[in-house]
Amino acid sequence: MDNQPSVSEQEGHVASVVSSEVIISLKKVSKYFGDFQALNGIDLDVHTGERIVICGPSGSGKSTLIRCINRLEEHQEGDIEVTGVKLDENLKNVDKVRSEVGMVFQSFNLFPHLTVLQNCALSPHWVQKMAKSEAEKLAMEYLNRVHIPEQADKYPGQLSGGQQQRVAIARALAMQPKVMLFDEPTSALDPEMIKEVLDTMIELAESGMTMLVVTHEMGFADRVADRIIFMDEGQIVEQNVPQEFFNNPQNERTKLFLSQIL
Amino acid sequence: MNQAATSSIAVRSARWARENLFSSWINTILSIVCIVLIYNVVWGIFSWAILNGVWEAKDRRECFAILGKDENGIPILGACWAGVRVWFNNIMFGRYKDGQWRVILGFLILIIWLIPLWVPGVKRKFLIAAGAIGLYPFLAAYLFLGGERSWFMSFMVPLTIINLVYNTTDWVGDKVFRVSLADTLRWKLVDRIIPEKQHTYALMALFAVLAVIVGYLIRGWGLDHVASVRIGGFFLTLVISGFGITVGLPAGIILALGRRSRLPVIKALTVTFIEVFRSVPLITILFMATAMFPLFMPEGFELNKLTQVIPAVCLFSSCYMAEVVRSGLQAIPKGQYEAASSIGLGYWQSMGLVVMPQALKFMIPNIVGNFIGLFKDTTLVFIVGMFDILAMTRAMSNDVPWRGEFHEPFLLTAVIFFVCCFTMSRYSQRLERKLGGQYK
Numbered sequence: 001m002d003n004q005p006s007v008s009e010q011e012g013h014v015a016s017v018v019s020s021e022v023i024i025s026l027k028k029v030s031k032y033f034g035d036f037q038a039l040n041g042i043d044l045d046v047h048t049g050e051r052i053v054i055c056g057p058s059g060s061g062k063s064t065l066i067r068c069i070n071r072l073e074e075h076q077e078g079d080i081e082v083t084g085v086k087l088d089e090n091l092k093n094v095d096k097v098r099s100e101v102g103m104v105f106q107s108f109n110l111f112p113h114l115t116v117l118q119n120c121a122l123s124p125h126w127v128q129k130m131a132k133s134e135a136e137k138l139a140m141e142y143l144n145r146v147h148i149p150e151q152a153d154k155y156p157g158q159l160s161g162g163q164q165q166r167v168a169i170a171r172a173l174a175m176q177p178k179v180m181l182f183d184e185p186t187s188a189l190d191p192e193m194i195k196e197v198l199d200t201m202i203e204l205a206e207s208g209m210t211m212l213v214v215t216h217e218m219g220f221a222d223r224v225a226d227r228i229i230f231m232d233e234g235q236i237v238e239q240n241v242p243q244e245f246f247n248n249p250q251n252e253r254t255k256l257f258l259s260q261i262l
Numbered sequence: 263m264n265q266a267a268t269s270s271i272a273v274r275s276a277r278w279a280r281e282n283l284f285s286s287w288i289n290t291i292l293s294i295v296c297i298v299l300i301y302n303v304v305w306g307i308f309s310w311a312i313l314n315g316v317w318e319a320k321d322r323r324e325c326f327a328i329l330g331k332d333e334n335g336i337p338i339l340g341a342c343w344a345g346v347r348v349w350f351n352n353i354m355f356g357r358y359k360d361g362q363w364r365v366i367l368g369f370l371i372l373i374i375w376l377i378p379l380w381v382p383g384v385k386r387k388f389l390i391a392a393g394a395i396g397l398y399p400f401l402a403a404y405l406f407l408g409g410e411r412s413w414f415m416s417f418m419v420p421l422t423i424i425n426l427v428y429n430t431t432d433w434v435g436d437k438v439f440r441v442s443l444a445d446t447l448r449w450k451l452v453d454r455i456i457p458e459k460q461h462t463y464a465l466m467a468l469f470a471v472l473a474v475i476v477g478y479l480i481r482g483w484g485l486d487h488v489a490s491v492r493i494g495g496f497f498l499t500l501v502i503s504g505f506g507i508t509v510g511l512p513a514g515i516i517l518a519l520g521r522r523s524r525l526p527v528i529k530a531l532t533v534t535f536i537e538v539f540r541s542v543p544l545i546t547i548l549f550m551a552t553a554m555f556p557l558f559m560p561e562g563f564e565l566n567k568l569t570q571v572i573p574a575v576c577l578f579s580s581c582y583m584a585e586v587v588r589s590g591l592q593a594i595p596k597g598q599y600e601a602a603s604s605i606g607l608g609y610w611q612s613m614g615l616v617v618m619p620q621a622l623k624f625m626i627p628n629i630v631g632n633f634i635g636l637f638k639d640t641t642l643v644f645i646v647g648m649f650d651i652l653a654m655t656r657a658m659s660n661d662v663p664w665r666g667e668f669h670e671p672f673l674l675t676a677v678i679f680f681v682c683c684f685t686m687s688r689y690s691q692r693l694e695r696k697l698g699g700q701y702k
Contacts, residue, residue, distance in 0.1 A: 105601065
C-alpha cells in the first residue's frame, strides 16, 4: 500500500489531509498474556490527520493494539512512540502520552457518580489544571460539539446508550488530544443508536482529527478511513485504502472475513 | 360523610385484623397467645419502671421501705430510680466533676459543626466534614483537658474556631439569606486580586493569619487542667469510639489501597499488619497496649491509659475498615480505572475522584455496621481498668447505698446504646437511599 501522504478523492468519502508527520509509530511490537501471544511483531506508522480503521475477527488483537498505544496494556517487545514520546516504564512518559491520546471504550465507562458536565470537566480541571469555571466552559463547548448540551446536568445513568457514548467522546475530546482511539464504540449499542454515534465520529473526522478506530461498521470504514487494517492472530494481515480493501482483497483470511461480515 | 370515613377506618382495621391475625384457628390461637404475652411484658415493665418507680430515696433500703409489701406480705416490685439519679452524672461523665460545661460545649460544637451535613443542598459538604475530622479534635482536646497551651495548640484552637464560624456563617447565610460568605469572598473580593486557582490557598492563608492574631490576643486566657483519668462514663465511650471511627475510616482506606498496591514491599507490610490485628481479639490488643507496651519503653516513660487505649482501638478499627474498603474497591469495574487513566488522571487522582466516591457508596452499610460494632466494643476497655459507661454502671451496683441494684442502671445504659446505634443505622439508610437515587 502507498504510505505517502495522500488526499483522498473517493466519492462520498470524507475529505482528509494526511500529513507526512508520523504521530504514532510501532516497531516490532509484541504482547503476551501469559503464554498467549496477543500481538506478534506489529509495525505501524500513523500520520497526523490519518484515519485508520482496524478490523478483524474477535481475539485477533485489535483492541490490544490500540490499548497498547495509551498503555492500558504493556507491550513486552518492540517500541511504541506517540508524539515523539517513547512508552516505557517511565510513568512521566506514560502520563504525557495519555494526556495527548483520547480513548473511547465499548462500554462507555462514564463516571456514574458525576454529572455529564463534571465527567467532561474532570480532566481539564485536574490534569490540565484549569480553573473550575474554565474547565466547565470547555466541557460545555465539547458537549455542544456532540450535540447534547441540554443533558449537561444529568447523570450518565439517565441517558441512553448513544447519548452516553457521545458524552464519552466529549469527555475524551475535552483533554484536547492529538489522537483519538475508539475501541468498538458502537458494539454495545442498540441498532437505532449506532447512527448518532457514527455521525459524531464522522464530524470529528471532518475536523481533521487523527483517529484509530476498531470497529465492525464497514460503512463507516468505507466513508471515513484513509486506510483499513485487517488483523488476525496478532498480526497485520493486510492494509489498504477502503476501495481496494473491499473490492480487491489480497489475503485469503481477509476474503473470508469480508464474506462473513458483508 | 365524616362518620362514613371513621366507620370505614374501623371497617378496614377490622378487616385487616381478620385477614392477618384471625384467618384460621391456629392463627387465632397464636395471635391471642402473643397478645397476652406482649401485654404482660409491656405492662410488667411499665408498672415496674413507671407506676412503682421510686424517684426520691437516700439508699436502696429506703426504696424497698417506700415500695412496701402487698396484702400477702410479698414485696412490691418497683424500680429504684433514686440510685440512677444520684449516679447519673457519674454514668455520663465519669469522675469529670468540675467544668462539665466544657464537655457539653464540646459536643454542642461538634453537633453544630455536623448539622450542615444533614441539611440538603449545602455546598462544600466534603470540606465541612474534612474540617470536622482534621481540626475539631484539637479544639475538643483542649476543651476537655485544658491546661497550658503549647504554641501548636495556641494556633490550632483559634484556627478551628475560625473554621467553624466561617463554615456556619457560610451555610446559614446561604440557606436563610441566599448570601454565601464563601462565594462573596471569592467572587466579589478576592477574584479581583487573586486568580481563581489560588482561592483555596488564599483562604487557608487568611485563616492561618487570623488564627495567629486571635491566638495572640487570647494568650492570657485559658482553661484549668483536668487529668485524663477523670474522663469516664458515656463521655469516655464517646471519646474512644469517636477516635476509633474518625481515624479508622481514613486509615482503613490507606491500608486497603496498600493491600492492593503493586509494590511488593508495601503490599506485604499492609497484608501482615491487617491480618495480625484482625486475627487478635480487641481485648488482647488492649492488654498489650496497656500492660506490655510500657515494658518496651525506657524507664520513667509513662503514658496515661487513655493515650494507650485510643491508638489500640484505632489500630483495631482501621484493620477492620481496611477489609470493608477493599471489598468496596473490588466492586468497582475495571473500566472505571481504565477510563480514569485514559483521561490522564494519576493514581491518587483516580482513586480520590473516581474510584473512592463510588466505592464508599457501596460500602455505607458495611462501614456503619462496623462503626456500630466498634461503638459497642469500646465497652471492653473496662477490662484494662477504664471507667466507661458500662464500668460506671457496674460501679453503681457495687456502691454501698445501692448495692445489688443492677436492673435500673443497665436499663439506662441499654437505652443510651440503643438510641446511638439506632440513629447511626437510620442515618446510613438515609444516606444510602439518597446516594442510590442520585445515579439512576
